[in-house]
Amino acid sequence: DFAHGIALYLDDITVTFDGFRALNKLSLQVGVGELRCIIGPNGAGKTTMMDCITGKTRPDSGTASFGSTIDLLRLSEPQIAQVGIGRKFQKPTVYEELSVFENLELALAGDRRVQAALFHRLSGAQLDRIGEVLLTIHLRDQAQRQAGLLSHGQKQWLEIGMLLMQDPKLLLLDEPVAGMTDEETERTAELFLSLEGKHSLVVVEHDMKFVDQLTEGRKKVTVLHEGSVLAEGLLSEVQANEKVVEVYLGR
Numbered sequence: 001d002f003a004h005g006i007a008l009y010l011d012d013i014t015v016t017f018d019g020f021r022a023l024n025k026l027s028l029q030v031g032v033g034e035l036r037c038i039i040g041p042n043g044a045g046k047t048t049m050m051d052c053i054t055g056k057t058r059p060d061s062g063t064a065s066f067g068s069t070i071d072l073l074r075l076s077e078p079q080i081a082q083v084g085i086g087r088k089f090q091k092p093t094v095y096e097e098l099s100v101f102e103n104l105e106l107a108l109a110g111d112r113r114v115q116a117a118l119f120h121r122l123s124g125a126q127l128d129r130i131g132e133v134l135l136t137i138h139l140r141d142q143a144q145r146q147a148g149l150l151s152h153g154q155k156q157w158l159e160i161g162m163l164l165m166q167d168p169k170l171l172l173l174d175e176p177v178a179g180m181t182d183e184e185t186e187r188t189a190e191l192f193l194s195l196e197g198k199h200s201l202v203v204v205e206h207d208m209k210f211v212d213q214l215t216e217g218r219k220k221v222t223v224l225h226e227g228s229v230l231a232e233g234l235l236s237e238v239q240a241n242e243k244v245v246e247v248y249l250g251r
């Protein structure tokens with residue numbers, strides 16, 4: 001249950017690859033409905049952290065729970081997806097040959113076979129849900145368009161829409177605006193802000209302008225460095241933090 005207002009709880013997580021500590025006693029708490037940006041230089045451990053949350057990598061030690069009761073370290077990768085954690089990788093992976101609508105239809109079916117999913121008759125509620133997601137991802141007028149013909153940004157939104165079809169409680173997003181135009185980046189910020197509250201979001205991002213748009217001058221960001229949390233606070237605070245400046249400029 002999420003009664004304590006905690007969506008994600010990582011405590012003292014250590015991950016070693018051949019003796020190298022990719023995560024070093026990492027602790028992080030994300031509240032229910034919170035939008036948390038994670039920043040940090042290359043190699044800081046951001047991807048490894050996401051991999052631990054989704055069960056792709058198993059930590060050597062530590063605790064990872066979803067809500068206050070679901071022990072993520074005891075679940076398989078598919079089970080973790082089923083309890084309501086959706087992850088979006090950097091590159092969009094939509095079905096290029098299918099329409100936007102069909103992509104969402106498939107995502108609704110989860111892992112059912114493609115053919116079976118597309119020939120399955122949709123219920124009114126399912127149609128409503130697809131319509132709702134199309135609006136959220138700004139693709140309402142592109143529903144019948146072949147996904148392969150969308151712009152890079154639109155493909156990214158479609159993939160986020162595909163995640164939303166499963167109504168995840170927690171969304172993990174890895175550099176969602178990489179390669180987007182300024183306008184697409186701004187619309188993506190709007191999209192994420194519209195999801196905040198209904199879902200918890202963890203966004204790994206390098207684009208500080210985007211982080212600024214997402215945090216609206218009042219939300220906490222977390223800075224990772226060498227596998228642990230170097231600083232946490234408002235973007236303006238962490239950007240003024242001497243340790244953070246050193247890490248970004250290199251010593």
Ligand code: ADP
Nearest residue numbers: 017021022040041042043044045046047048049
């Ligand atoms: P980030 O996403 O912040 O750039 P990563 O989590 O990808 O950082 O990597 C953290 C560190 O762990 C890096 O030094 C990287 O080289 C190392 N690392 C990540 N995955 C592996 C792996 N499978 N085997 C060995 N080293 C790895």
